Amino acid sequence: MHERRLANLLGAASLAVTDLVLAGTTEAGRVSASGAAALIVLADAPDLGVTELGRRVRLTQSAAARMVDGLEAAGLARRRRGEGRTVRVRLTPAGEDAVRDMLDARGSPLDGVLSVLDADERETFTALLAKLLARLYSEVGDADVMCRLCDRHCCVTGAVCPVGQAERDATGGT
Incomplete structure (x- = not known):
């Protein structure tokens, strides 16, 4: 029974931590959870294709394209043509600022949790x-x-x- 309790505690803690992380990042970036993940991914891997970006944030290609539309409309990312039909995505300066804000907002509640x-x-x-x-x-x-x-x-x-x-x-x- 102890192992099941441990697993249950891990599940509850991981869900609570996920909620804290997502609340901080989405609020700071004023984007969805997938949008926040996409911006953070692009900060480390600029010029990803839309399909690869979608894979990394667990979206289909069509959902990723719609998400990138929203990031472009918000002035956080921009598309540029690559080779052939490839479309690359890169952060704008506003997107870079949003990533810094999101990572700060993500870290603060985690630091608070760990303070015990x-x-x-x-x-x-x-x-x-x-x-x-x-x-x-x-x-x-x-x-x-x-x-x-x-x-x-x-x-x-x-x-x-x-x-x-x-x-x-x-x-x-x-």
Whole structure:
């Protein structure tokens, strides 16, 4: 029964954290959850095609095209023609500002949640989360999808991203 309780607690905590993250990012960016994810993805990977952007934020190509329409209308992203029929998407300066605001808004409630942990607990929790994320990668199999709302800079500064490492381990990369 203890394992089931642990799983239930993890589920409740993950849902509450998701709600906090999405509320902060969507409010700060004044966009939908998929729009927020798209902007954050584009900040790290400019000039993605609409189809690839949609894949990373878990939208069909047609839904991704409509989302990009909305981001363009809001002045946050712009399309440009690539080779052949390819259309690339890039953030505008307003989109770059929105990403900074969204990542700040995402981080603040998370910092508040973690404030109940002392330094040793934070270190232990960091190691446990890294282990869980590596396991989750084996289920999801796509670091781009898993990290679509991540502040990648803070994850890799002075550390190794556990999701990126799990992907390298799985694909034989370095």
